[in-house]
Each structure stands twice: as structure tokens, then as C-alpha cells.
């Protein structure tokens with residue numbers, strides 16, 4: 488974790504909950520995967536994971552949308568979807584591995600390591616052992632020769648599927664309800 492399914496599912500579900508619009512949710516989900524296409528340039532967790540670059544992209548996109556004829560409400564949601572997709576990607580990665588999230592302002596990759604474990608031993612009070620570390624490593628964008636990474640795991644699939652199921656079930660239920668209301672109005 489986080490793999491492409493998580494990077495799609497988190498912004499997709501967030502947008503579905505914030506705005507009941509599939510296109511905006513799909514946009515956020517797709518944008519959420521984009522930073523990892525840096526592997527095509529043989530550098531993983533490259534500048535595409537920098538929030539500084541994300542803000543620049545969002546600012547340029549905002550200017551393009553303002554100059555276009557897109558309605559202000561749609562414009563706002565496009566920008567929120569793109570921002571959420573990009574930024575959520577880097578934030579999630581930062582809790583998993585070293586990520587150049589503030590590059591070039593900070594020329595160090597950041598890894599936030601959180602681990603809360605429990606220790607139980609006979610005759611002793613159970614102990615909760617929390618651990619929080621913020622680790623820094625000098626940023627180094629060198630090309631890799633070999634690259635191997637998990638595209639997904641059973642854990643990710645089931646978590647994402649359950650979350651998507653919750654969101655989609657509500658949608659299906661509302662759709663059926665609306666149809667029933669329409670039909671009953673016609674009968675009256």
C-alpha cells in the first residue's frame with residue numbers, strides 16, 4: 488500500500504461523497520494515479536510527487552479554465568478533483584516510503600512512519616507502544632535499472648471494494664427510490 492487501486496479509490500470516494508457526480512469522481516480517481524507514471528521515465532517518486540508542482544499545475548489549470556467557457560461551478564469541482572487526486576497521492580505515499588513532497592523547497596524526501604503496537608504478557612498489564620518517526624533522506628532522482636512493485640494486493644482490493652460498494656450501494660438505493668417516487672407521481 489498504497490497501490491494504483493488505493494490511489495484511484497480514495498479520491499474517487501471522497502469526490503462521490505462531496506459531490507454526487509461520477510465524472511468529477513472519475514477525474515479525481517484518474518488524476519490520483521498519474522504521479523506514478525513517472526516510472527515511464529525510469530525514476531520513481533520523482534518530482535511528480537511534489538506538492539509544489541501540484542500547486543503549479545492547479546494554478547495553470549485554473550487560468551485555463553477561467554479563460555474557457557466552463558461554468559464556474561463545474562470549474563470549481565474540476566479544480567477540487569485535480570487537487571485532491573494529486574495531493575492525496577503524495578500524502579499517502581509519504582506514509583509508505585520516502586517521498587519528495589516538498590521538492591524543490593525542501594531537497595529531502597520525507598517518510599512518516601507510524602506504528603502502534605500492543606504487547607501482552609502473562610502477569611503484566613498490556614502495553615500500547617506508539618511510535619511516530621519523521622524521517623528525511625536527501626532527494627536523489629537517479630534512474631533505476633530494474634523496477635519491481637506490487638500493482639495491488641488482496642488487502643487493497645478488499646478495502647477498496649468495500650468502500651466503493653458502500654458508496655455505490657447508496658447511489659443505487661437513491662436511484663431506485665427516485666424511480667419509485669416518479670412512478671407513484673405518474674399514477675396519481
Ligand SMILES: [Zn+2]
Pocket residue numbers: 522523532536576580
Ligand atoms: Zn506514488
